[in-house]
Amino acid sequence: SPKIHAEKTYTIGTDVTYPPFEFANKDNKYVGIDIDLMKTIAKEEDFKVNIKELGFNAAVQSLQSNQIDGVIAGMSITPERKSKFDFSDPYYKTGVVMAVAQDSKIKGLSDLKGKRVALKTGTAAADYAQSQQKKYGFKTVTFDDSDNMYNDVVNGNSVATFEDDPVMKYAIKTGTKLKIVTKPAESGYYGFAVMKGQNPELIQKFNHGLQVLKKNGQYKKSLTVISVPKQ
Numbered sequence: 001s002p003k004i005h006a007e008k009t010y011t012i013g014t015d016v017t018y019p020p021f022e023f024a025n026k027d028n029k030y031v032g033i034d035i036d037l038m039k040t041i042a043k044e045e046d047f048k049v050n051i052k053e054l055g056f057n058a059a060v061q062s063l064q065s066n067q068i069d070g071v072i073a074g075m076s077i078t079p080e081r082k083s084k085f086d087f088s089d090p091y092y093k094t095g096v097v098m099a100v101a102q103d104s105k106i107k108g109l110s111d112l113k114g115k116r117v118a119l120k121t122g123t124a125a126a127d128y129a130q131s132q133q134k135k136y137g138f139k140t141v142t143f144d145d146s147d148n149m150y151n152d153v154v155n156g157n158s159v160a161t162f163e164d165d166p167v168m169k170y171a172i173k174t175g176t177k178l179k180i181v182t183k184p185a186e187s188g189y190y191g192f193a194v195m196k197g198q199n200p201e202l203i204q205k206f207n208h209g210l211q212v213l214k215k216n217g218q219y220k221k222s223l224t225v226i227s228v229p230k231q
């Protein structure tokens, strides 16, 4: 008798543009480390994924309101988030850095008094900046995506931005006219997230798939997107 094989489909939310983790390449194909990992793990573990480019904050909100099953979006595993979400095993190391315009004289947080800083809504980097705001006396403006946030600094409307170290480095390598002026703070890791207690089997499959990918070289292959030629 024929074998009936119904693969389960999970809806996974991600950011709109967070290279090298998720972004549209020059052929307008949606690629990146997160996309690659999620798709390869799904194949390995026999499930299907429907990836939705929602934006970071919107993806997290959609997960919380049960509209999607999981989020993979360069999402930092933080103690606060761990009370709401179940995270997979960590898959990439990160930390928060401050970046300024390439010709800026600003060297660190103590040069920010009275100045405007660009942040991205709902991110660990914004949380970090806000925790330092009183001490250093800067103003903030928020954006929903990283590109508009960087542009606010490039165009001189804000003097600095806070972003994850690997993402900021990649943006600069690929032509964003900013420079990093601080060492990474709040160091931590990215993880794949589901609502707490609601999808243990998906976390299990992700973790198992990640282990397989680490053993068979596919994980390393997914990361090669990060090494772009210097400009």
Ligand code: GLN
Pocket (backbone or CB within 6 Å): 015, 018, 056, 073, 074, 075, 076, 077, 120, 122, 123, 124, 125, 164
């Ligand atoms: N890593 C950051 C966070 O988790 C930012 C993620 C993102 O902007 N996609 O808050």
